Amino acid sequence: xxxxxxxxxxxxxxxxxxxxxxxxxxxxxxxxxxxxxxxxxxxxxxxxxxxxxxxxxxxxxxxxxxxxxxxxxxxxxxxxxxxxxxxxxxxxxxxxxxxxxxxxxxxxxxxxxxxxxxxxxxxxxxxxxxxxxxxxxxxxxxxxxxx
Numbered sequence: 787x788x789x790x791x792x793x794x795x796x797x798x799x800x801x802x803x804x805x806x807x808x809x810x811x812x813x814x815x816x817x818x819x820x821x822x823x824x825x826x827x828x829x830x831x832x833x834x835x836x837x838x839x840x841x842x843x844x845x846x847x848x849x850x851x852x853x854x855x856x857x858x859x860x861x862x863x864x865x866x867x868x869x870x871x872x873x874x875x876x877x878x879x880x881x882x883x884x885x886x887x888x889x890x891x892x893x894x895x896x897x898x899x900x901x902x903x904x905x906x907x908x909x910x911x912x913x914x915x916x917x918x919x920x921x922x923x924x925x926x927x928x929x930x931x932x933x
Contacts, residue, residue, distance in 0.1 A: 819837065820833070820855075820859070820896075821834070826866050827867065828863060828864060828866055828867030828868070828869075828900030828903065829863055829866075829897075829899050829900065830859060830862065830863035830866070830897070830898040831895065833893055833895050834855070834893070834894055834896065835891065835892070835894075836889065836890055836891060836893075836894065838890065841890050844887075845890045846887040846889050846890070847887070847888040847889075847892075847894075849882070849884055852884070852914065853880065853882050856880070856882065856896070856898075856912045856914070856924075856926045857877055859912070860912050860926070861875070861930065862898075863898035863899070863910070864903065864908050864910055864930060867900045869903040870903055870908070874932070874933040875930045875931060875933060876930070876931055876933065877929070877930060877931075878907070879929040880926065880927070880928045880929070881926065881927045881928075882924055882925075883926070884923070884924050885922050885923055885924060885925065886921065886922070888916070893916075893917040893918065894916060894923060895915050895916075895917045896913075896914055897913045897915070898911070898912045906931065907929060907932070908929070908932070909927075909929055909930075910927075910929075910930065911925075912925075912926040913925055913926070
């Protein structure tokens, strides 16, 4: 078992932030700017300011970035669930409904929730909202398969 997951389960937010800061490549570098507020019991709350690294030509957050962000954060929240045995898992299905654009400089909140965690499958939900207004920006359904 990876010690960082043990730390997240036991102590919550501090280790969650450390996990993101220790990531090295791809979207992981972008995720280092995420501030994990809460991470426990299969649920998580984080904030992120949309920067130039997160946007496309229209200066709004890229859908691919948001999908990767949600995939990573919901997976991390899932690992803190009491029924999770820290076994390897993969995304079986992820469905993102983009409701509105998220412009450069906007602070978003990412709220992840483990709906059900079984022996072979876990079902998660996530909402991305504008921190200032509380308006929904994206809604996600995520299914994980345990290997």
